[in-house]
Amino acid sequence: MESLDGILDNKPNAGANDLIPILQQIQTEYGYLPKPVLMEMSKRTGIAASQIYGVATFYEQFHLEPRGRHTVRCCRGTACHVRGGPDIAEAISRALGVEPGDTTEDMHFTFETVACLGTCFLAPVIMVNNDYYGHLTAGKVPEILERYT
């Protein structure tokens, strides 16, 4: 709980208004939102656990389960869609053996789709962690994923 201490110390009198920024910081520290940390946060701030749970489950970015070491984000924006986005998503699923939203069994990769990465000139595009890979075809996907094993 040390990390949680640090986060809450920075925000004395944290109230409901600070809930999302605090959750974002917890996720940055722990990689996801561990339930014990959320319960402790509820105790310390007085924000109801049900409210915390409601917010954590509403927003796409919050994860209640541990994540893989590498995050593969496939863009499903409109520009990517008309340039073959769905085929790229399928290729990633085939290569990793998981559906969007899931993590591989060995906890190596988490695969998610995002509505838009804002880099439409690279369509179709994916991100692995903070690296962008654009102008993709289904054939290029396995080789890119290899770089992270």
Add this chain to the structure above:
Amino acid sequence: MSDKQIKSIDDLVAWQEALKKSAGKYRARVLICMTGCRALGAQDVAARFKERLGELNMTDDIAVVETGCIGMCAIAPVMLIEPWDYLYGHVTPDDVDEIIDQTLKNSKPVKRLTVKQDGAPVPVKSNINFYGKQKQLVLANCGRIDPRRIEDAIERGTYVAAVTAITEKTPDEVVEETIASGLRGRGGAGFPTGVKWKFARQSPGDEKYLICNADEGDPGAFMDRALLEGDPHRVLEGMIIAAYAIGATKGFIYVRAEYPIAVEHINIALDQARACRLLGEGIGGSDFNFDIEIRMGAGAFVCGEETALIASIEGSRGMPRPRPPFPAVSGYLGKPTNINNVETFANVPLILKNGAKAYSRIGTAKSKGTKIFALAGKVKNTGLVEVPMGTTLRRIVYDIGGGILDDKPFKAAQLGGPSGGCIPAEYLDYEIDYDSVQQIGAIMGSGGLIVMDEDTCMVDIARYFLEFVQAESCGKCTPCRVGTKKMLDILESICAGQATMDDLATLQRLAEDIKKASLCGLGQTAPNPVLSTVKNFRDEYVEHIEQRKCRAGVCKDLLGYEILEVCVGCGACRRVCPVDAITGEKKEVHAIDQDKCIKCGQCFAVCKFEAITR
């Protein structure tokens, strides 16, 4: 961090003059886009440049500046070299020595890196059609300054309009000037900005809030991203003016978490502005206090809707609220709140600097100023395009955009994201503004403009948008939560070749009802892509239903790839198949294993003998 303290407009102008003078010491500037272009190696190019210039002792008179978006994203990494304004694309670290030699030492362009028009190199930026035919007013600083240095923004006049407004005008005067300019909200709905400010101004109380909606949720839109990453101080300046006008002392910038560079640059800008009294207590020596906090979105499209955004900042699930009361009366924490889009704020300094009259000379009768479009899809020159309101689609897509990829015919332009519509070729010469675009079944939207060709299935596009909206629906109201699911079910069955004409009629009826009955803009506009594609591309719907055919080759359930007898056995298809579904000996007719085939269409695309049907 600068130690300047701006205590009057004179301080600011003096600083600007001093900066202009010291900028004169550089005889050339190498501007490298470090935002979007980072994705294709811009950092390596910049590093190599700095390294080589250091080795050649040229760093005293040549500046290397890491800028925001230079605009022509299709040729990333992009570089602009002043004073000649040579524009280079697809630059790699290996090109650096030649650029230093040819351009920096001998003032000549490196022709192979320039844009080609009609086969000839066009080195100077303003001669390139993509740029020459735009009118970059709001984007004027993007690509010319280092967005992480407030000095660069000040040198180009940022904050002068704001400090002048708060020290020499009354808030009411600022509101009236903005109303007179005719500025309408750039987030998509196009409500008159000054009028919106007036409502907040007139609300009683002295605890008021100003929010910048930087969620930019429309897939395919990246205008706000470029502004926040490339010229953040312009946006802050607009917010300061707006806060003064309505009487707010606290502001928020709500930016989507998927934009880490924007978050970084805004944070730097906020710190720098505070450090020289351009934000915080006593801005510019006046008694006006205003500070801004940054908040990151958490991945919910619906939080681009203003009441949902407010709920999110309050720490709740992002669910919209009924209006009235409007945020101007009761918003954040129940207090009067004004929310505007990033591009709207970025327009504000222009109005206060040059006056409402000058601003309103550009645009059409009821839509003033310019609009930034994010041009993407099947167009040659993808990137940022700023044009006066009233510009035609043809000018944007062909004159500026360079036309369709592979010179295929134009099929449609999708405008307005999931709330918008698809505009067919017959409207290419239509003047686009807030009102005219509604008459042809679309909305202006935030500015995402996706170009489509014959390989885009319009039914699939409607299905795609519905799928998106269904995932993003907050679930609060039945018409949207259940209605969009029903519409999606029908569209999926059309794409699977299992629908009837009755289903199409139901789809249209549902669309009309959901428009009228939904609680917020998400549900109210979710049916738009359906209604506009059924209206403008009805044939495709009928073909899917009655003939079980997808002419664009997208809906996989309606496709069956087969190799014909004319196949010469070249093996190109076999090599490109990602699932090894094609077998065949050299010079013999090949065959596709239908069980393995994933209908990706790669074989169809690569066959030079028209031997594959679908």
